[in-house]
Structures are given as structure tokens and as C-alpha cells.
Amino acid sequence: xxxxxxxxxxxxxxxxxxxxxxxxxxxxxxxxxxxxxxxxxxxxxxxxxxxxxxxxxxxxxxxxxxxxxxxxxxxxxxxxxxxxxxxxxxxxxxxxxxxxxxxxxxxxxxxxxxxxxxxxxxxxxxxx
Amino acid sequence: xxxxxxxxxxxxxxxxxxxxxxxxxxxxxxxxxxxxxxxxxxxxxxxxxxxxxxxxxxxxxxxxxxxxxxxxxxxxxxxxxxxxxxxxxxxxxxxxxxxxxxxxxxxxxxxxxxxxxxxxxxxxxxxxxxxxxxxxxxxxxxx
Numbered sequence: 001x002x003x004x005x006x007x008x009x010x011x012x013x014x015x016x017x018x019x020x021x022x023x024x025x026x027x028x029x030x031x032x033x034x035x036x037x038x039x040x041x042x043x044x045x046x047x048x049x050x051x052x053x054x055x056x057x058x059x060x061x062x063x064x065x066x067x068x069x070x071x072x073x074x075x076x077x078x079x080x081x082x083x084x085x086x087x088x089x090x091x092x093x094x095x096x097x098x099x100x101x102x103x104x105x106x107x108x109x110x111x112x113x114x115x116x117x118x119x120x121x122x123x124x125x126x127x128x
Numbered sequence: 129x130x131x132x133x134x135x136x137x138x139x140x141x142x143x144x145x146x147x148x149x150x151x152x153x154x155x156x157x158x159x160x161x162x163x164x165x166x167x168x169x170x171x172x173x174x175x176x177x178x179x180x181x182x183x184x185x186x187x188x189x190x191x192x193x194x195x196x197x198x199x200x201x202x203x204x205x206x207x208x209x210x211x212x213x214x215x216x217x218x219x220x221x222x223x224x225x226x227x228x229x230x231x232x233x234x235x236x237x238x239x240x241x242x243x244x245x246x247x248x249x250x251x252x253x254x255x256x257x258x259x260x261x262x263x264x265x266x267x268x269x270x271x
Binding site for chain 2 (some may be wrong): 091108
């Protein structure tokens with residue numbers, strides 16, 4: 001595990017903890033790169049608050065600033081840090097306890113019905 | 129913040145390793161407790177799959193087959209985008225204990241981050257799309 005992965009994940013979760021920042025990221029994800037002014041028009045957040053949030057998102061590497069038309073800075077979503085955080089969530093969401101208890105039930109069921117081959121479909125087995 | 133790389137569970141099953149082996153390495157077995165439908169080509173490098181009634185699917189690549197004690201496969205990391213090439217490795221280890229089996233399942237690789245290579249590939253793809261979309265726009269403009 002590279003030492004910065006936890007730092008990246010922490011920044012992502014901090015960034016996502018704020019509803020306004022989630023709105024900004026969602027707007028960039030669905031509508032593509034936008035200026036702070038574009039975002040102020042489409043979101044119920046002031047231009048100043050948006051600039052503050054964009055600075056934090058840029059710090060976390062979740063958006064990058066790029067020159068746009070008439071020298072206005074456009075912000076583009078950068079999803080690489082989110083994929084680091086996703087791996088953390090993937091480990092938490094992976095459920096082995098459910099399948100293993102299903103395996104236990106399956107073996108118990110198969111053993112109680114020795115006349116059936118192990119290859120019998122469980123749905124068929126329930127049919128009288 | 130702990131970043132788990134590995135998940136490990138051990139269960140004691142009151143069934144011999146041969147029964148457990150059949151349950152985890154045959155299409156019929158896998159479809160009975162894990163997926164709703166399954167298929168498997170049981171040899172290292174073989175493919176295996178499971179489907180669930182809710183439409184979810186899992187595609188696996190068989191890595192280790194040492195009957196009746198070790199079965200390992202890799203699969204896509206749950207929750208990451210479909211095209212993400214990283215995979216976790218799942219290994220089932222069966223150990224006879226009296227008339228039963230101690231089954232250990234280990235899934236590892238959640239924290240794998242070939243960071244530089246990954247960034248390069250990822251940013252490469254992102255840039256790729258920018259230029260592809262630029263080319264498409266240019267093509268449409270010219271038409």
C-alpha cells in the first residue's frame with residue numbers, strides 16, 4: 001500500500017462529506033467541465049462559496065483547473081482519487097459471511113438428501 | 129484510517145473435504161449456494177462465471193486447482209468501474225478436521241495500487257477520450 005493512499009482516501013471522504021461539494025462534483029460529472037460562474041448559475045450556491053469549494057476539491061485532486069474560453073478557468077472532474085477511495089469501500093462492502101453461511105446450508109441440505117446427486121438444482125430439490 | 133487489503137474467514141463444516149470441494153469447484157455447487165447460475169472450466173487459466181437473478185454477474189479466472197485442498201481464482205474488484213483491470217485474488221483452503229472440513233477463504237488485493245502505472249493508464253485514457261471527442265467534433269464540423 002503506497003503511503004499516500006490513505007491520505008488520498010481521507011481527502012476524498014472529507015470532500016464528499018459536504019453536500020455543496022457533492023453537488024459541484026455531480027454537476028461536473030453529468031455536465032462536463034464548467035467555470036465557477038457556470039456552476040453558480042446551475043447550483044443554489046453563491047459564486048464565492050463555489051470558489052472556496054473548488055479550491056478544496058482541487059487540493060484533493062478531485063478537480064483540475066484548465067484554461068477555458070476568454071481566459072476563464074474551467075474545472076474538470078478528476079476521478080483517480082475517487083477510485084482509490086472506492087477500493088476502501090469495496091473491501092468494506094465485500095460480504096463473505098453471507099455466502100459462507102449459504103454454503104453451510106447447502107452442504108447440510110445435500111447431506112440430508114443422500115439420494116439426490118450433488119448436482120441437483122436446489123429449486124428442483126424443493127419440488128415434491 | 130485502516131485500509132484493509134485482505135479479508136479472511138474460517139468456517140468449520142461438518143462435511144468431508146470432498147463434499148466441500150464439489151460445492152466450491154463445480155457449476156452445480158456454485159449455483160446452489162453462491163450464484164444462481166454458474167459455469168466453470170476447472171483448470172488454472174480456465175474461466176468461471178456466476179449470475180444472479182438480480183442481473184449481477186461475476187467473471188472469474190481460475191488460478192489454483194489442487195484437489196481437494198486449494199482452489200483459487202481472481203475476479204474484478206467489486207465496486208470499481210467495469211473496465212478497471214485490477215482484480216482481487218480469492219483462495220479457498222480446505223483442511224480435513226476429523227470427519228469435517230475447516231474451510232478458510234482469503235480475498236486479497238483490495239489495497240493494490242500500482243499507483244504510477246495506474247495513474248498513467250487512467251490519465252492516458254482520460255486524455256484519450258478528450259482527443260477522441262475532439263476528433264469526433266472536428267469530423268462533424270467538417271461534414
